Amino acid sequence: MTSPPNAPGRRPRSVTGRAAVGGKGAGDENFPVASLLIAPTLRPHIGAFYDFARAADDIADDPGLGADQKLARLDAFSDALSGARQDSPGQDAPGQDAPGGNPAAGFDSGPARALAASLQRTGVSPAHARDLLAAFRQDAVKQRYASWAELMDYCRLSAAPCGRYLLALHGEAGEAGEMGAAVVASADALSAALQVINHIQDCRADYLDLQRVYLPLDWLEAEGAALAELAAGATSPALRRVLDRMLVGVDELLADARLLPALVHDGRLAYEAAVVLAIAGKLSRRLRAEDPLAGRVALSRWQFGWCAMIGLGQGAGARLRRRRRR
Helix, strand or coil, X not given: CCCCCCCCCCCCCECXXXXXXXXCCCXXXXXXXXXXXXXXXXXXXXXXXXXXXXXXXXXXXXXXXXXXXXXXXXXXXXXXXXXXXXXXXXXXXXXXXXXXXXXXXXCCCHHHHHHHHXXXXXXXXXXXXXXXXXXXXXXXXXXXXXXXXXXXXXXXXXXXXXHHHHHHHCCCCCCCCCCCHHHHHHHHHHHHHHHHHHHHHCHHHHHHHHCCCCCCHHHHHHHCCCHHHHHCCCCCHHHHHHHHHHHHHHHHHHHHHCCHHHHCCCHHHHHHHXXXXXHHHHHXXXXXXXXXXXXXXXXXHHXXXXXXXXXXXXXXXXXXXXXXXX
8 A cells, every 4th residue: 555645756765665655855755655565567557646646746735836727737637537638748838827828738747648548558447546636636725624534534535545546456346346345444544544644744844835734723722732833843742742643543543454454355465555554553653752843754764674574474464364264
């Protein structure tokens, strides 16, 4: 499984595979994307989905674009997914932002066209990619979340589609041709946990650079924490309580996701999920013990590798229990 891509630039190498995602910079490695655990034939398709999501996220996060420009470009991505847009790679057309002009004129929707081709080859529905676009449209116009429930609604668009895409790509379907409810619920919980971990890691940068706050406003108010505290170099006691409440939510989501490696049919995907669960658990513990405002809390390469080994062991146990139940 993977978290929603939001790191600009080249995908960093992962100790468990070809790329990692989950941070805002090329050196911030959180979770594997298309790792060596995934079947080689599927990795290029996961890469296409990742590139699409990363490019769309870059649009939503671009400080040089207004909301209308962001929405127009995201609409261009949506058109390209359906084959309605056939542009050529290149730079934005001069004067595109002039009054009455098309804010998406000259914009290259190549990542969306590449994903459309991938989806056609694999037979995976474009619905997951369209849900991601809905989340990025929300990012273009919305900067605050009133409650944990509202944040979870956002995660259903920004995070769950990533896990659901991987399930669909691996053919994790029920008897009626739909993904089993338990598998989907576990994958959704894991995806949401990864998203919230990322929000906590980047809460200061999101506030300073994008004026966005993914911390529930009602929890901030209840704990007596002000938004301006996110700009500080250290977490106040009130803000720390909010982050800890969010981490309680993360751990509950991870508990809901713990059976995923035993639920999926594909063994490679099961091991991938187990590794991600181990990494997420370690990050949650680190975020409890360290201050994300003082510096980005991330795993070292050694810790990442250790979590991978733990995850592989737990994945092996999950597969063994699955075989015994048959």
